[in-house]
Amino acid sequence: MYVPAHFEENRPDTLRELIERYPLGILVNVGENGLDANHVPFEFDTAAGPHGTLRAHVARANPVWREAAGQPEALVIFRGPSAYISPNWYPSKHETHRLVPTYNYMVVHAHGRMVIREDEAFLRGLVARLTRRMEAQAGEPRPWRMGDAPPEFIAQLLEHIVGIEIEVTRLVGKWKLSQNRDARDRLGAIAALEALGDDESRAVAAAMRAAPPELG
Structure with a gap:
């Protein structure tokens, strides 16, 4: 990923927070074709390994876990909020007319090697933890639990999934948030995003306020 210095985000806690808040990752690997x-929700164990460990499960019919035997190197992409930025939102555009549209976004690339886990204890524990977390994020007053389903049904489903474990060797973060624009242009874009009012636009605006500018 191309990361200009003014868009680089390398604070470990900030990178981990994005992964934990937006756990649906894009698992990229090299297969026979x-x-x-693959789009997969991940559990991120920040205490396992120097950069943490990602865990997930896929359908046994999915060839990705067999491909990992020959090509274990993997990249998982996590994306936070993003928003289109109109040049009309920059005050300097109306003076110079030398600005173009862009997109602001926050992403983390996690690099590592896939290890396949087929043992039932691993799969059962992983599914239970992922379920608890996702139900909590959904705000369910009575969260669904694996125990709500018949044991034989859960056992049958576990036979049809395979676990993936990726010890992260490198995290790369890119926070493209108009840090290369001057203060009034940044504030103009922030105000426009806040006026749009949707959750994603507001989240990008908040991140832009928090991002250290490259220019004064």
Whole structure:
């Protein structure tokens, strides 16, 4: 990923927070037909390994876990909020007319090697933890639990999934938040995003306020 210095985000806690808040990752690996990508929700164990460990499960019918035997290198992409930025929102545009549209976004690339886990204890524990977390995020007053389903049904489903464990070797973060614009242009874009009022626009505006500017 191309990361200009003014868009680089390397604070470990900030990178981990995005992964934990937006756990649906894009798992990219090399398969027999070239690059492959799968959209998978991940558990992130920040205490396992120097950069943390990602865990997930896929359908046994999905070839990704077999491909990992020959090509274990993997990249998982996590994306936070993003928003289109109109040049009309920059005051300097109305003076110079030398600005173009862009997109602001926050992403983390997690690099590592896939290890396949087929043992039932691993799978059962992983599914239980992911379920608890996702139900909590959904705000369910009575969260669904694995115990709500018949044991034989859960056991049958576990036979049809395979676990993936990726010890992260490198985290790369890019926070593209108009840090290369001057203060009045940044504030103009922030105000426009806040006026749009949707959750994603507001989240990008908040991140832009928090991002240290490259220029004064």
